[in-house]
Amino acid sequence: MKKVFERPKSMYPVSTHYCPGCGHGIVHRLIAEVIDELGILEKTVGVAPVGCSVLLYNYLNCDMYEAAHGRAPAIATGCKRVHPELVVFTYQGDGDLASIGTAEIIHAAARGEKISTFFINNAIYGMTGGQMAPTTLIGQKTTTSPFGRTSEEAGYPLRVSEILATLDGAAYVARVAVNDPKNVIRAKKAIKKAFETQMKGLGFSLVEVLSQCPTPWKMSPSEAVKWVEEKMMPYYPLGEFKSPKEEG
Amino acid sequence: MGKKTLMTGNEAIAEAAVQAGCRHFFGYPITPQSEIPEYLSKRFPEVGGCFLQAESEIASIYMVFGAAGAGARVMTSSSSPGISLMQEGISYISAAELPCVIVNVMRGGPGLGGIQPSQSDYFQATKGGGHGDYHVLVLAPSTVQEAADLMMEAFDLADKYRNPVMILGDGFLGQMIEPVEFKRRSSTDRPARDWTITGAKGRAQNVVKSLYLKPDVLEQHNLQLHRKYQKMIKNERRVETYLTEDAQVVIVAFGMAARIAKTAIKILREKDIKAGLVRPISLFPFPYQTLEKVAEKVDKLLVVEMNLGQMIEDVKLGVCGKAAVHFYGRVGGMVPSYDEIVAEVEKIVKKKR
């Protein structure tokens, strides 16, 4: 009998610590599948963030660093400059990347650092219990915006992909989602393209993933996937913002 | 090699790094150490090194984290305000046990302070600086030659203990020109580094990390680090004693202050005041035992620092009440002159105790 579905080799056979309906596990799996398909497990290095996915190295079995909050792109830079032959990626939440780590991600992209970043935008600080993130939508209630985020008090949510796409060093920038099977397939394609961009030496690549975070959103998993589509996508449109020119 | 060249302290530190096999530098410009990155940005292309000017000292120290974790001989350099920004990273590097060398060419603080020489980061360098229970091995040169020697050795010590080593100099040392000879090549064979990030080829995954969520596991990690620091304390205490044998009064100073104190001691001896010097070279580990011994024979010590009294706390711990410990310091970029030190010692000698 032909096996049609199995665990990627790049993943440990364990269950994750994520809440039911969390997007992190899906993205982990997609990254593992792509690593397998590209046959790069032995030369891939990941950098885990501070956030719910800090234990990423318990799930993916490539070599990994655990960064300080927001500093993953700097660590990835240090590694890549020592081992240019390795495929180096960072995995970061929105607090990690778009708030405390804004300088590091912008400059890694501006330098055209040959790394790939998978940026999980769930519009909230998951790990610390649901505080406002730089990506929290206007009107969205969090534990530190209990009456809903207002632009007067907290300004406007950051569109990271659009910002980074303006930088010459960024070769591939895309925003995807993992709220339904069709989007999951697209997300995987983008992740693959990001790795390929790096492997071709074309520059920095980033895939922003709109990801559901049901627990602090105070929603059921099915409400959460709907919220991604109805609330997040209008403000954070999906698509490729920058892509290397096709060869040939 | 084996030839003397005239160089500034900063250039000598940079060249020593190259000769010790360091091939990765990450840093951000700041006076009075910018000659280090400037020198390396020119020199590294000749030896196939990687020089990268980072967007901040925060990024610099995490690039060091990444490169050290990847197995490279790596360094950064900065001056006081920049070193403050690096403290979080130094704590993470210490926790993850990554070897690297950090140079602090100190200037006056607090805040933006000034750009003139100072020794006011003693506490920060020796007592932690960042969060958590950790220590950086701290070496304080007082001549350009010693800066080069210690810089080369620093990389070996970093490897030996899998720990950051800090070279603590000041703007004076960084800027002054002296003859220097690059005496030895630091051993090229580094200890095995099977824990580094190289891609999990033919082996299980390596992880460079600092998170231990279970308290009993973190306690074990802390205790293991502690044992390592105890080893440093046992093996790496460095101190110079100068004319302490017959001394009636002993000056304790490190780095540039010690150098000025030596001149003062010569003048004092011409005036028939038998002064001597204890110069801690390793500030962590601190040579408490030397001071304990000195205090058995001398009842008056003068600590001279370019701050308002930081190392004096360690001197007092070493002396343990057995002798009077006096203090003279200049701050803000003002450097104590040997005349001032002579006058201070003469005052102390006249005192009962």
Ligand SMILES: Cc1ncc(C[n+]2csc(CCOP(=O)(O)OP(=O)(O)O)c2C)c(N)n1
């Ligand atoms: C320097 C520092 N500041 C604050 C924290 C606390 N902290 C841990 S995770 C986190 C936010 C994580 O949110 P995000 O990056 O969005 O990831 P998520 O948990 O939502 O996946 C914060 C503020 C920390 N660990 N370090």
Ligand code: SF4
């Ligand atoms: S808090 Fe959010 S991001 Fe964290 S595990 Fe739960 S659902 Fe996932």
